[in-house]
Amino acid sequence: MSESTSQAISRSPPRALTGRQRLLESVSALKQRNYRLYWTGQLSSVLAQNMEAVAQSWLVLELTNSPLALGLTGLMFTIPSVALTLIGGAIADRADRRRIMLLAQAGSASVFLLLAGLVIMNWVALWQVMVLAFFTGALRAFDRPSRMALLPQMVPKEDIPNAVAIGGTIWQLNKLVGPAIAGVLIYLFGIGLTYFVCFLASAGAISLWQAIRLEGQTAASTPSQGLMRDMVEGVRFIRENEIYWVFIGMTFFNSVFGMSYVIMMPVFARDVLNVGSQGFGFLQSAGGAGALAGVLLAACLSHFRAKGLQAIGGALFFAVTLVLFALSDWLTLSLAAAFALGVAGQFYMTTIHAILQMNLPNELRGRVMGIHGLAWELMPIGGLIAGAIAEFAGAPAAVSLGGIMVGGMAIVVGLLMPRIRRLEQ
Incomplete structure (x- = not known):
């Protein structure tokens, strides 16, 4: 095949997928x-x-x-x-x-x-x-x-990103x-x-x-150096590799600062929106429905290559929506914001999980993913911080600060870390 013919083939547009093919691609991991x-x-x-x-x-x-x-x-x-x-x-x-x-x-x-x-x-x-x-x-x-x-x-x-999203x-x-x-x-x-x-x-x-x-094997083939050294090695690997400390750091920021709105939700229902327990239930349901939509969206886009932009963009959208939710005193807008928060939060957290799984050496997978999973156990700490701020400045200020922290982290990553921004899978 001549070079010109090869270049013509590489420049030809990809064949459009049918609706059925797109559906099958969005659940491709289930073929296994x-x-x-x-x-x-x-x-x-x-x-x-x-x-x-x-x-x-x-x-x-x-x-x-x-x-x-x-x-x-x-x-x-x-x-x-x-x-x-x-x-x-x-x-x-x-x-x-x-x-x-x-x-x-x-x-x-x-x-x-x-x-x-x-x-x-x-x-x-x-x-x-x-x-x-x-x-x-x-x-x-x-x-x-x-x-x-x-x-x-x-x-x-x-199919790892798709498996993470479907999971x-x-x-x-x-x-x-x-x-x-x-x-x-x-x-x-x-x-x-x-x-x-x-x-x-x-x-x-x-x-x-x-x-x-x-x-x-279903475990790493590398010989163990002792339990303590193994643990230290996992932490050192995260510290020395930008992809891991950045995305695990974004997960910690989301858990500690971003998810504070979940713990503060009863305060918004009773004291900000004045809708009582019934309105609180609606807000919770809107967030739950949005979270389900978020992982489904991540599954549909699991074969999208620009994962770095996907994670940063999702974090920014989450942060802006979080501030909007915090400042809203209108139930309809708050319900829409709660739904959008569920979508954005699950979408970019699922994307980050997929990025980590795609790039990890098998012999370190348990230690690194264990530390990543640990971030979700820290939500009560975020709730304690938000509660203390809300006690003095009100729930809207506490949750807005969480949005600013998550958004600030995303902006720093997007502007100062081009390798993360250009990350593709």
Whole structure:
């Protein structure tokens, strides 16, 4: 073939995709058998988690009638989940990630079954719930890095962004339906049987994940240098590689500053918009619907190459919308802004997750993705900061500051880091 002919072919416009082809491209990761099993198991596992959160809160409230006890029980889960994440990530890079995932899920299922028995037999006490919450948090610290690190081994590299985006739909769907299902089950059958349904959902995830068959290793092949050195190596890798510290930093900014509006939402409903609990429910639903739309949008654009611009642009849109939400005193505008915040937040967070997964060496995947996942455990810190500011300057000022912080970070990245801005996949 002559050079001129070759150049003519390379300049020819790409053939337009039909609607059916676009739809298939937006779910391309589901063509892989292992990923279908993983995704369906995740759907069942996350449903159990969301239902259990409602059941646990209601159980603690019935046992104590104390808001403080609710907070302490949540703290008992969070402490090991945060403290053990680095260890969990290091172990995910040393051991069989699929086996860790299965063992952690089996541990969670056992907790649900034990609580079901304790409640049904009327033997349950607050200390038991707290101890089991601590144990579940510890399991999560080992489970999360392994799940995240295993995902790229189930799809071709070009489908990793699509797999990440489709995986995000699981969390958003379950946020919408999981608590509602739990509420209905508690009302009709009681807390004990609700926990038993959580056990069945977890057992379903185990049976699906057991059918996953991966070629080659499911853990890193690099010899371990010792647990502490492995953890230090993961942190050093992030610090020395711009892509990772920038995008993980953007995730931390989103979690600590950007998501403060979620915690402040009741204040906006009651004191700013004057719409009460009903309006609060509408705002929550608008944000949830937007988040689901955001991950679907990310799935549709998962094969879009300019990932750096996609992440920076999404962060800027999120920041501007957050300030708009903070300054709005009109319910219709606030509902639209809440929906847009859900779209933008999930879209650019999903994009960042995909960027990290696409570029990570397999031998460091558990440690780095564990640290990335840790960012989401820091939302309560952002809520504490926003609450303190709101106490003195009002909720609109607190949330506006969050938007300014997220937007400022995005602008700095966009202007001063051309390698990130031009990043393509």
